Amino acid sequence: MRQNIISAIVDLNEPDEALRPLTSNRPVGTLPFAGRYRLIDFPLSAISNAGIRDVAMFLPKSGRSVQDHIRSGNSWNLDTITGGIFTFPYVAEKDYSDPVNRKRYYDDYLTFLRKSDSRYTIVIGAGNVENINIEEVLQFHVDGNNPITVLYKRQDPKTITPDEAALNISEAGDVTAILKAKEVTPDAVNHMLPMNMGVYLMRTSLFIELMQNASEQDTYASLQQILSEAVEVYNANAYEYTGFYSKIDTVKRYFDANMAMLDEANYQALLFSQRQIFTKNKNEIPTFFAKSSIVNTTLLGTGSHIEGRVDNSVIFRSVKIDRGAEVANSVIMQNCKIGPGSHVKYAILDKGVVIGAGLKIEGTPEQPIIFAKGASVLHEADIDKGVQR
Amino acid sequence: MRQNIISAIVDLNEPDEALRPLTSNRPVGTLPFAGRYRLIDFPLSAISNAGIRDVAMFLPKSGRSVQDHIRSGNSWNLDTITGGIFTFPYVAEKDYSDPVNRKRYYDDYLTFLRKSDSRYTIVIGAGNVENINIEEVLQFHVDGNNPITVLYKRQDPKTITPDEAALNISEAGDVTAILKAKEVTPDAVNHMLPMNMGVYLMRTSLFIELMQNASEQDTYASLQQILSEAVEVYNANAYEYTGFYSKIDTVKRYFDANMAMLDEANYQALLFSQRQIFTKNKNEIPTFFAKSSIVNTTLLGTGSHIEGRVDNSVIFRSVKIDRGAEVANSVIMQNCKIGPGSHVKYAILDKGVVIGAGLKIEGTPEQPIIFAKGASVLHEADIDKGVQR
């Protein structure tokens, strides 16, 4: 019979400082990506494709954008008669020296874990671009020796910072600890590091036990800390994820991940896999390419109107690029307008940015120039509204 | 063409002190009523029946029960491709001497009013039992002379408290002010008072103007204050509502309104009117009346199992009343269990209350005894958990 084999926990409260101003009014999870997605589409699609119907979602402070996007959850088959999305509102009081707040923190998890009545639970972040086969992870877990399974991606040490979390994997292949990257030695052959993806799978009963124990302590430990400690105590199975992966925690990584989608291999592998990426449907007209348009190596959403030139860019829905305008190496979100003759290069324009006529906006590959949501750049002087970081 | 003629604002932040403990973990709007409804079903059904598809909902602190009940809004046709329910999260910071909080207060309304793009807006409470024909109110407004329409119900002064809001109606029939009941003279013939129902209809453009003006002041005024002042400035059309009405602001009124539904005329008029009351559907088995059961003058939801005796009561879904148990003049919410031989009279049992065997629970018509959600009353001593107020 159809059992609740596995349920999922998605926490949208992820660090977003290094992504501002893109995250000033939205969490990392609802950052627009690749012309029509939001980052949270990736974990939710993985969840949906694995047949999971019970999902706990911890809302961030700016919950509006999440609720606008998720609505009833039907785009991900999460509006079923059993299960569904169980949202936990944002908790402003984060002073966990207060035992009341501490208790509430653990109780939220325990409430969901007990209510879901599933055998396993997976914890998955909302801020990564990835396409995980959770059914395969589950099978790997069941076949493994340890009570927890952790996902990792082999990455080039040059692409990461020394403090990011990596796995310490024993010779037998078990994860014995979660350490900082600088504390882990790259593998001898490829010189790659097994980076922690922050995705954990375990029996729900163990999860309940962990949270229960934590709630009885006098000091606060976050979920990530609890899981990290549990890995040290119990050891974990190390599941290697080999697909496209990008952890979106800085503007640079956000920009690069979008640009990476312009590589046809990545585009096909991530977006046309057997495991479809679902997202909220929008009713849009076709994108119109005028007689004067020149568009190359570009992803576009629908509803756009292109008269100018676009190269190596990601263009979201309902963007208007006027005659003589040139956009290159940029991410242009929904409802932006680029006026006639303007040049935009190495830029990220958040939703609804309007660039007037004859302006020149230029960032660098290392520091793309960002214009915040709704910014109006009509004159030379307005270009100062752009930030580079 | 299908225009956004009218949109609605429902604020779930209503005073609930006099309803505790029933409102300890839920707003007034999600109080269970009449065996299968929540109070908010009444305004939402009125909204739905009028074809309104744009609704702003201001969530209370305990928003979970609201979201669990409303979900996508499809039970009220509010999950449409245009419009839908626009929720505003609870705002904890209510110190309106702080201009930031004050601005936010007005901005929330203004955001919705501008976005809805409808010609008229109706403000309606979530804590009344009523079945309003909004289309008729709109027609009345359009035909009226004043820019605002206020709804009232004629009530016997004996049934109200002196500080409740009443309308001051001029000889010409216009509302010139909203006053305290004690400041208004009952009509000469029937000695009834025109009590303010807190439902206002006006042009959206006027509403925007009112909120805009308020936001420019240095002091804070609540929506109700702003509307009340506007009535004094502009005068209002007085629409008399003649259907069943109960303002649920005390335990006694809550109890009496439930009991009033046992009067067949009220039951038929409120619940079987042309304007259907919609609510969230639950998949439940039929209610089973055992050979030993005696049930009279009682409303019941489905999924219950009755072996004992029930008189003059409102029984919600999935209640179990054991053999020999007797329930009279009580409100028994979902998932309660009454043990064999126990007597329950003039009581309100919140969801999931369990009464053991052979116990006697008795309140009075004026002060029904209340057991809070999930209370376990297995022994004599546990009866003290009940509160009367």
Place this chain on the structure above:
Amino acid sequence: MLAMILAGGQGSRLGKLTKSTAKPAVPFGGRYRIIDFALSNCFNSGVNTVGVVTQYQPLELNAHIQNGASWGLDEKNAGVTVLQPFASREGEKWFEGTAHAIYQNMDYIDLYSPKYVLILSGDHIYKMDYEAMFNYHKAKKASLTVGVLPVSMAEAPRFGIMNTDETERIIEFEEKPKQPKSNLASMGIYIFNWPTLKKYLIDSYATDMKMEDFGKDVIPAYLAHNEPTYAYAFHGYWKDVGTIQSLWQANMEFLEPNNELNIGDKEWRVYSRNDALPPMYITKSARVNNAMVVDGCYVAGDIEHSILSQNVKVGAGSVIRDSMIMPNAVIGKNVTIDHAIVGERAIIGDGANVVGTEDDIAVVGYQEVLGKAVDKG
């Protein structure tokens, strides 16, 4: 695995009750319609794609099923599709029998390229885990698995009987054998390897050896061709409600507090489409015993060992005994209803009597009006 529910029959043995509606849409147990059981079994068994084949008076069935959301059958790339007759360039596609109905709807099945097809009947009351049967099918490496119900040898001559060897492989099929060799009665539930079945069907229609019926044509052909065909025994409550008598009987059994169907089991819920109706109201003058009543009902009379469906009204002084009343029926004052089934929206005037016996259940048809008209209020 994709399921096809054959919901097409006229159900003429249900007489008046199926004059204007398809049998699977007939109400059952106060809050259900017959097809709810097969649809809920599908959801509970993890079958999320279901075709419902119907050609007889489908309005009510369509309105009931809608997009399948009530049974959780509305997922993306899956869901419920109601399949009615249609025209193609080759001509009109009408359904002449169980197997023919599948043949005519091959295009629908192929949309999902299933390896297996589960064939169900839309008019049985039961709870069955099709996934367990499916696992059996795969373990046996079967080409066809037939769901069978062990019946008493005395009853066996009324059924299609499967004779099996010691591996549960079916070696012989006998339709209503006078001298049954086994007690395994076919339930009309099949799991087929779809490519194989499709080939058999196409070949049969290409050669004019038309396979119209699973029992008469397909199973014999499978046995003749030595296709591995196994019997999967189901143990539990199962009832064909194809006659007035059996429909009444099943409703009365449903009333038994400990009946084997166990409708209250939260691990295997039976879903249905429900309107949001007001709570039921039991008046001062009512007596309700040994009965099931649901929302929207108004009861002023005596209800004894009976089932009232949604929105049924019973006036004061009326007695309803050993009966099943379908949705929206209005029963006036001082009416006696005994051993009866009252159809949807029927109106029984004040003082009228509808009295049957255990062997001859009285029936009032849908929308039938008996006696003088009553106030509908």
Place this chain on the structure above:
Amino acid sequence: MLAMILAGGQGSRLGKLTKSTAKPAVPFGGRYRIIDFALSNCFNSGVNTVGVVTQYQPLELNAHIQNGASWGLDEKNAGVTVLQPFASREGEKWFEGTAHAIYQNMDYIDLYSPKYVLILSGDHIYKMDYEAMFNYHKAKKASLTVGVLPVSMAEAPRFGIMNTDETERIIEFEEKPKQPKSNLASMGIYIFNWPTLKKYLIDSYATDMKMEDFGKDVIPAYLAHNEPTYAYAFHGYWKDVGTIQSLWQANMEFLEPNNELNIGDKEWRVYSRNDALPPMYITKSARVNNAMVVDGCYVAGDIEHSILSQNVKVGAGSVIRDSMIMPNAVIGKNVTIDHAIVGERAIIGDGANVVGTEDDIAVVGYQEVLGKAVDKG
């Protein structure tokens, strides 16, 4: 007011394109299917109950319409119902003509007890406010209002022409008159007072004077019986896309930036059912001009004055000119497509040519494979 969309025809003038699908399900304008226009008009006009009458190859149409939610037509006690042929105790209910289709589905209409019925055709591209027509119908106290399109007198002989008096009352109807007296062409859009129409239909079938068709039978009868029948003139873009030529033409007109249909108008949106497909990808080698492209497309070739529907792949070196490509078609490398319509899921192998002319549009059928197979990736 309830609307009935007659979506039943074989659409044989669309040739290969409607071999396996109903005409209203044929893709249009990159992101739409023909019926989207009528369904969106209904929603935008406040008509929330719609019956779609169909009997020809309905699978794709059903899958497209589902529960009507994509067009906002999924409200309680309303919604979209697809009405296919069915059997009743009186026999099989097939639809022999426009009026007969309504006659056969009277039970459905009566479920909603409407005072008025709006009859629409499912194969026209237009935006029309039926509420304005409805207000006209009520203002005229009409029994029947016929939607008419003023055409040029030269074109008039191709249409059914309504001759009116100075009050816009129809006094004569001429089917394809050689010498037209007026230029008001019937659009096949009618508002009827339902009780009256129902009586005419029932009487006609009772007396064997069967009214099968609105144009041929019903309108003449209404005129003969002096029923107040008025013409409501529609002004705006309107196109019957019943032939290959007109379908191609309408798509090309759709491409015009200032075309009268104004698809981008946010006050009158045209809705459709869409899957969540990846964004379109325009490669380094592509040239796209004067074209419409939608999500899921992969374009490595040259697209000139053409429309690509969802999930179309175009290989490098290929040229598509003055053409319309339907969803999921795969076009290989170095292909030339000119003045053509390519059907859904068609596969055009590397180097193949599909070249028509303005007067003779080339057509590739659904799932047709041309040239050597290409890599679907």
